[in-house]
Amino acid sequence: MDVHKNKQYVGGWFCGGFEPSAYKTDDFEVCYKKHSKGEFWDKHYHAIATEINYLIRGKMTIQGKLLESGDCFVIHPKEIADPVFLDDCELIVIKTPSIIGDKYIVE
Numbered sequence: 001m002d003v004h005k006n007k008q009y010v011g012g013w014f015c016g017g018f019e020p021s022a023y024k025t026d027d028f029e030v031c032y033k034k035h036s037k038g039e040f041w042d043k044h045y046h047a048i049a050t051e052i053n054y055l056i057r058g059k060m061t062i063q064g065k066l067l068e069s070g071d072c073f074v075i076h077p078k079e080i081a082d083p084v085f086l087d088d089c090e091l092i093v094i095k096t097p098s099i100i101g102d103k104y105i106v107e
Contacts, residue, residue, distance in 0.1 A: 017098035028096040035060075035089045043082040043106040049095045051075040058089030080106055 004022045007014075014022045016029030035041065035058075055071045061084045067073060075081050 012093075016095075018100060026098050028094055029098040031091075031093040031095075033091045033093055035083070035085045035091070037085055037088050039085050041083050041085070043080055044103050045078055045080050045106065046075070046095070046099075046102045047104060048077055048099055049097060049102050050077060051081070052094040052096075054092045056090040056092060058085065058087035060085050060087070060089050082106075 002022070004014075007020050007022070009020060009022075010018070011031065012033045013029055013031040015025065017024065017026040018029075037058075051074070053073050053075070055067050055069055055073070057069050059066065059068050061067065062073065062075075062081060063079070065073075
């Protein structure tokens with residue numbers, strides 16, 4: 001068993017093809033993410049990766065759809081993610097595959 005304490009994971013990402021990582025793999029990425037109510041988040045898309053999200057806590061909208069605690073949503077390649085955080089939110093995010101730089105900001 002490996003135990004990772006006091007690691008500074010970038011943006012909550014703790015598994016994937018990057019460092020530091022609790023488990024390094026190019027197959028997928030995993031993140032525990034917190035967003036504050038009203039936090040600005042760039043509209044973006046991934047050209048290759050699929051992003052699977054589980055909203056643990058809070059309310060948000062994305063692509064005009066209201067999401068609440070317990071909802072799971074999948075953003076497919078080239079779909080635009082345009083989140084608006086209506087509450088403080090906590091999410092688990094899985095992105096597959098793990099490709100550094102596969103995030104494109106939409107102006």
